Amino acid sequence: MSKQSKAKRDKRKKQQPKRPINRLNAQQPVQNHAVLTNEEGQVVAAIGLQGTEWLLAIGGQTMGNADNPVPMLAMLKHLSNVQEKEGRKVNLEYSAQLQQLIDDLAADEGKTADEYLSQLVSEFEGVEGDDEANADADDAEIVADDAAAAPADAEPAPAASDDKPQA
Structure with missing residues (x-):
């Protein structure tokens, strides 16, 4: 081997065009199939298909994936309804x-x-209604526990009211 062979080989490599590195697990592009946008036109949430997997992205971050996108679409539809109830378009x-x-x-x-x-x-x-009902039940338990813990000669604690006049 000559002393110049390495220099020639390096020169030849530099002159060759750069070729992309093909990886075995290369990411496939995501195709958007559902997009929730706000009134400024910014994307709030989206559902996309990457290969055979459906992805849910909220706020620019992937939050989950599934084989069936319909429950995710229902979630976005519910989010849309909640936003509209709060006055956002x-x-x-x-x-x-x-x-x-x-x-x-x-x-x-x-x-x-x-x-x-x-x-x-x-x-x-x-699900939201159940959470509110559970919270009301927890409040009622706390009031009942307070009443049970009060001494017998003390006056009972007033019941929690939900802004309803008592007769």
């Missing part, structure tokens, strides 16, 4: 492929797509 748009998936699932249950999606959204609203 939001817009939820989704792809024809996602709409077709909803149509197929709704047809399996003998419902329209709107009815099917509304049923799923109402499940999220029911």
Whole structure:
């Protein structure tokens, strides 16, 4: 081997065009299928398809993934409803492929797509209602515990009111 062979080889490598490195686990691009935007046009949340996996992104961060995007879409629809109740204007748009998936699932249950999606959204609203009912029950238990702990000769503690006049 000559003393100049390494120099020649290095020179040849520098002259060759750069080629991309192909990795075995290269990330596939994410295709957006549902986008929730606020009144300024900023994306609040989105559902995307990466390969065969559906991803939920909120605030620019991936929050979860699933095989079925319909529950995630119901969650975005519920979020949209909550935002509108609070006076914020939001817009939820989704792809024809996602709409077709909803149509197929709704047809399996003998419902329209709107009815099917509304049923799923109402499940999220029911969860919030359960939390409020549990909180009211916890408040009632605290009042009952306070009344039981009071001495027998003391006057009972007034019951918690929810701004309702007592007769």
